[in-house]
Amino acid sequence: MSRAELFIIVGVALFVFGAARMLLTGDLIRRVVALNVAGAGVFLILMSLATVRDASEPDPVLHALVLTGIVITVSITGFALALIRRIERTEIVRSGPRESDG
């Protein structure tokens, strides 16, 4: 059991439990957080794999893939949260009168 294998297992755990929570929860914001946790698990697996062959010189290809993935994750998260806030604002306006006028 090397360091890379330990972190691969931690990454798999983050991915599995994050994905399960994302599918099973009803709360929209928690769903986005779970998606981000699952994504972090995938990044952790990739980053651990990058050190398997030579820990002193990790694999630049996998690092570049993770960097790309991080930017895409934050874009999707931002858009998802803009949608969620829009949805919840609509719900508040419908359920009770409140001064919020865009």
Add this chain to the structure above:
Amino acid sequence: MIDVFDVLLGVAVLLGAAAALYGSRRIVGVMSFLVLGLLLTVLWARLGAPDIAIAEAAIASGVTGAFLLAAATDHPETSHEEGNVGRRTLMVLEAAIGVSAVTLVGVAAVSAARIAPADPLEVQASAAVADAVVDHPITAVLLDFRAYDTLLEIAVLAAAVVAALALLCDSRLTRVAWVTETRPVVLGFVRLIAPVVVMLAGWLLVAGSTRPGGAFQAGAMLTGVFLLLYLSGRARSMVTGKWLVPAALIGLAVFVAAGVGTFAAGREWLDVADGWGGVVVLLIEAALTVSIGAGLAALFIAGNPERA
């Protein structure tokens, strides 16, 4: 080999993730996710990846944290109460499925990691870095060997920004209710820190050619500056109005233009020449930095167009 610190870090990451996933209130989950981001930053540094550590701290923790906190403080309580139909059964089921899936996938992943590939991609990449237009291997992969990935990534960001702005009546953010801030300490701090962070972003951008850093980290720093100015009421410097969409799209535009240019010059698509390569890559990266900075800041404000 594994030492105690690795085990502790792994356990801390698992605990942080558990708190983020199963926290009782939204705000608890979001705060735990920020802690998880910090732990991951340490972990990336531990795995010999300074680039990813900077990106994680700036983008994944910083900007995502700002998004999530703004959304969670809007409505701190969970919105949809999960129905109490056999809740305990569901929890047991989730735990059982989770544990069995972790066991299966974990064993598969670890055994897959033990197989040594015959001709590893990383060896090819490391060998080719000597001929690349930039010295830093990760930047070389991002903007020379696998430029398509980066092109599509910036396209995803541009699409997200345009889609988020399309949700608003005021899609150019010209009529946003700007924050007003009067506390002198906050204003003084912002006045002091904003130019420093802008300078740091510029340094990260230029340094990315030879050492850790690059457009993505620099863009996230720029987003940080925009958000600081927005939250402290100094919104005059925020990119809005007719410049907003062009700023969010310039990275994509310059990237495509570079592709067309190389194609017109009779080379492969996005195959930058050696003589000009370094300059072209830096130009693309500068445009990407502007796009990422303005785009992510616009995403933040688009989620928050009015203050009730």
